[in-house]
Amino acid sequence: MKIAISGKGGVGKTLLAATLSRKFADSGYSVLAIDADPDANLAASLGFPNPDSIVPLSEMKELVAERTGAEPGKPGVLFKLNPKVDDLPEKYCVRHDGIRLMVMGRAKQGGSGCYCSEGTLLKALVNHLLLARKEVVIMDMEAGIEHLGRATASAVDRLLIVVEPGRRSLETAHTIRRLAADIGLPGVAVVGNKVRNEADREFITESLPGFEILGFIPYSPAVIEADLSGVPAFTASPQVLGEVESIFHKLIPVVHK
Numbered sequence: 001m002k003i004a005i006s007g008k009g010g011v012g013k014t015l016l017a018a019t020l021s022r023k024f025a026d027s028g029y030s031v032l033a034i035d036a037d038p039d040a041n042l043a044a045s046l047g048f049p050n051p052d053s054i055v056p057l058s059e060m061k062e063l064v065a066e067r068t069g070a071e072p073g074k075p076g077v078l079f080k081l082n083p084k085v086d087d088l089p090e091k092y093c094v095r096h097d098g099i100r101l102m103v104m105g106r107a108k109q110g111g112s113g114c115y116c117s118e119g120t121l122l123k124a125l126v127n128h129l130l131l132a133r134k135e136v137v138i139m140d141m142e143a144g145i146e147h148l149g150r151a152t153a154s155a156v157d158r159l160l161i162v163v164e165p166g167r168r169s170l171e172t173a174h175t176i177r178r179l180a181a182d183i184g185l186p187g188v189a190v191v192g193n194k195v196r197n198e199a200d201r202e203f204i205t206e207s208l209p210g211f212e213i214l215g216f217i218p219y220s221p222a223v224i225e226a227d228l229s230g231v232p233a234f235t236a237s238p239q240v241l242g243e244v245e246s247i248f249h250k251l252i253p254v255v256h257k
Contacts, residue, residue, distance in 0.1 A: 007162035012193035018045035056105020
């Protein structure tokens with residue numbers, strides 16, 4: 001199963017990605033978690049030791065140069081558009097407590113554009129992970145679906161859009177669904193987060209007509225404290241864990257189609 005998780009920044013994408021990764025792994029699945037958000041926090045959320053020491057793939061200049069034929073950051077040079085990537089998951093993933101993790105990193109800097117050697121390597125790797133890997137792949141993305149294209153859209157079983165009770169978050173959800181439709185991405189669903197009461201649930205539901213809503217994760221000060229303390233957030237709140245477990249069981253039928 002391939003799950004992509006998107007949404008406006010700060011809504012809780014990483015919390016959902018980490019908790020689902022943990023639940024799938026604890027249930028006996030082979031799990032590869034992908035941190036495709038430039039503001040990478042998935043390693044810390046999963047409880048990986050020394051998360052700041054993990055070097056993102058886009059910053060491995062020698063690797064990028066070896067596979068694409070061009071050193072990162074050099075404009076106007078030719079590079080391979082189909083670099084070899086099938087061996088990278090085993091060579092460059094990090095492992096902890098039954099979960100393998102790959103950190104993609106930022107593929108571009110401000111003003112540099114996105115057609116670059118490191119961006120090409122990351123795109124080829126995402127294609128491989130979604131199209132060729134026979135395992136559960138959970139991708140924590142930045143807002144939008146920039147890492148996905150028409151080639152990989154059909155391989156994504158579920159695109160989960162995380163929202164919170166706020167208009168900007170809900171507007172982002174509409175934009176993401178529109179972009180997903182443009183590339184034929186199926187299985188779009190919403191997960192509400194930071195939900196305080198029934199009024200928040202109704203606000204999200206009424207603002208997203210036509211969306212499939214998989215669940216509502218409750219607001220939890222314990223999760224915020226855990227994040228500040230560097231503790232995996234999914235260990236902090238039984239209520240949060242219980243709701244994500246309910247979402248997990250709704251995803252299971254897709255795994256066994």
